[in-house]
Amino acid sequence: MTAESKSDETQLVDVSTVVLSEEPVIAVGDSCSAKEEKVEDELPEKPKAVKEDVLMDSKPTEEEEGEEKEASSVEKELYPSLGSVLVQKSCSFREESNFLSDLKDNEKRALLELRVMLEEAILENKLLESAKEGDDMEVKGAVVDVTLWGVPLLPSRCVESTNVILLKFLRARDFKVDDAFNMLRTTIRWRKEHSIDTVVDEEDLGGGEVEATAYMGGTDRDGHPVCYNVFGLFQEDGLYQKIFGSEEKVDKFLRWRFQLIEKEIQKMNFNPGSVTSIVQVIDLKNAPGIFKKELRNAMKKAVGVLQDNYPEFVAKTIFINVPLWYCAVNTLLSPFLTKRTKSKFIFSRSANVTETLLRYIPAESIPRRYGGLRHPNECEGEFAAVKGGGGGVSEVIVKAGCTESIEIPVITVGMNVVWDLTVLGWDVNYKEEFVPDDDGSYTVIIQKGRKMAAHEEPIRNSFKNNEPGKIVLAVENNGFKKKKIFFRYKNNI
Structure with missing residues (x-):
């Protein structure tokens, strides 16, 4: 994360992050220099393993x-x-x-x-x-x-x-x-x-629209399951009344939330050293304001129940797209939260949501709507070590005034190559081509060059070749600051 983006993020707890692993799965060319340079990761370095706690300093008395x-x-x-x-x-x-x-x-x-x-x-x-x-x-x-x-x-x-x-x-x-x-x-x-031990077997609690308000997706850099909460959906009046229209509806909604966390807890191994908590990401974009009494009361009740009955099951809570009015809500909820709970809160403005999430969650686990590469119905490990090439997410830096060409080799005829690519902050020119190995063949334009706006969603595209060659993804940065590219691909033979 650059110094500029750090200044936009308010954080109540200093949580160290991990450098994304980089594996040379493809060739990367820098048009600014013929000499290859090693690109250093901008993300904070992962700290060394924690040292053993020091025992009490003072000598014990006879008593x-x-x-x-x-x-x-x-x-x-x-x-x-x-x-x-x-x-x-x-x-x-x-x-x-x-x-x-x-x-x-x-x-x-x-x-x-x-x-x-x-x-x-x-x-x-x-x-x-x-x-x-x-x-x-x-x-x-x-x-x-x-x-x-x-x-x-x-x-x-x-x-x-x-x-x-x-x-x-x-x-x-x-x-x-x-x-x-x-x-x-x-x-x-x-x-x-409240018969919580059997809540996981109940089938009539959620429903399409309701289930879109909170869902599990991927893991953070330490293996914690991530739960995304989309408060903006409550702005729709029909859904709002469906969930908060009466006390009975609120209780049903909260019971569904308990079911969601109970299902995730069932997957946990409570042996020492195992992951026994989750990460909450709360998206406040277009969320109803503080004047929605029913929502305010329901959230207060949910916070109280979760805090009292699920101790230490949340490793951290990341608030994104935080509006100004949330300061008032946070003030209302603050007396109901323990100091320990509040110490795990992280806040991010709309301008740097992706950068904030990347500090804690790898790009492949971040949904596309937040600038990551994860698709809604994507299977875990879909891009990891697939037959024919490809694998996990790689990262490249494109310097100011330069162009980076990402080359994906396509050796076998009839390969169907699928790739995902995103640029933090975009505002670059982008194009895709297939370049045959045979000098006598023509280059195939997959995606014409176009200007990518600052808030574009990540790109997913595919190409099936008729002859050996390579797919070239070109990112031209005409700005004054370097840009960070995240991409992955897989070859389906």
Whole structure:
């Protein structure tokens, strides 16, 4: 990202990004210089793996040493296999590690206390409410089988994914054990009262127009699934009334949103080091303003429920096409958000939506409407390592006043080559040609040269050859700033 575009982005949290991987899958020519130059990526460099957390600086007092010894003995007695949970770490820098070896001393103690508290509550049938006299062992046995998102909650079963779930609640409550336990208890009660465990099987919640307001698509640079939320669709009065016309309709819409996230959670592996959260992209272009009371109340309710019952399931939230009026809405919602939640917010203006998304999401996972290369019905890995050539997304810089010619070799006769290409900010001249290897053959014009406006959508085109040659995609930059090109192709033999 250039210095100019950075100034347009307001960000509440400094989240490091990863350089796009570049593989020399095609030949690239620079008309400005005969000498080949290595193009350096402009995106921020990916940070090195996070170092292990430093233990508490001050030496423990005799009293603290006694408490640690006591906790250690309790740990060994109650959870003899706790040490087996220590798995070789290989987790991401951006989120806190779920490996016990990476936890600070106070965090380990908090986790142990929560495990002890949860063990007692489950075995004594007090997790949801106080046990009544006369409760028999059959009832208690049923409670022992309590699970959350498919993970057994009884700590003494020594399932390593149990720690991952408990750490979510602890982090959401700043490692305050009592608060985390109450949050866990409230979540289980809420899920039971609203039959959330079966919501994934309900078929009458969404519908075409409704489902267009939020959808999953691709992953970010760290493997988090990305959920796109399109608030501008609520501007249409018919859809607005269909969703927010009554309290019952609002509840149905929110239940569909819970279903969407529950389906994604079902795919998650809660082992340490695994991806256990998603990225939210919220598009506020043409979104109804703050005077839509029904929408405002529904969003406030949704934020509260998601924050209270899905702790640490959102790695970051990226707001794009942010209008001025959103400052007022953000002020209204701010009191209902924890400091930790707000620290994950990233805001972007309309002028640099694509640049902002590219910092966190690869081009192949960004929808075309936002300047990426992803098509609505595209299969995962459709362009990756396909037979006959092509592969993932490549990146090229076209300097100011220069032309870059991207060459796609087409050796076998009868190949159907498909390619996607986009230029950040466009404002360039673009053309496509097929150049045969035989000097006696004529060049075929696939796309006449034309001026591409600043907000053009990415290009997808295809060509089937009748003789060996190469497809040449020419990007002419007559501006005063360099441009960044993203492209990919596949050969279908």
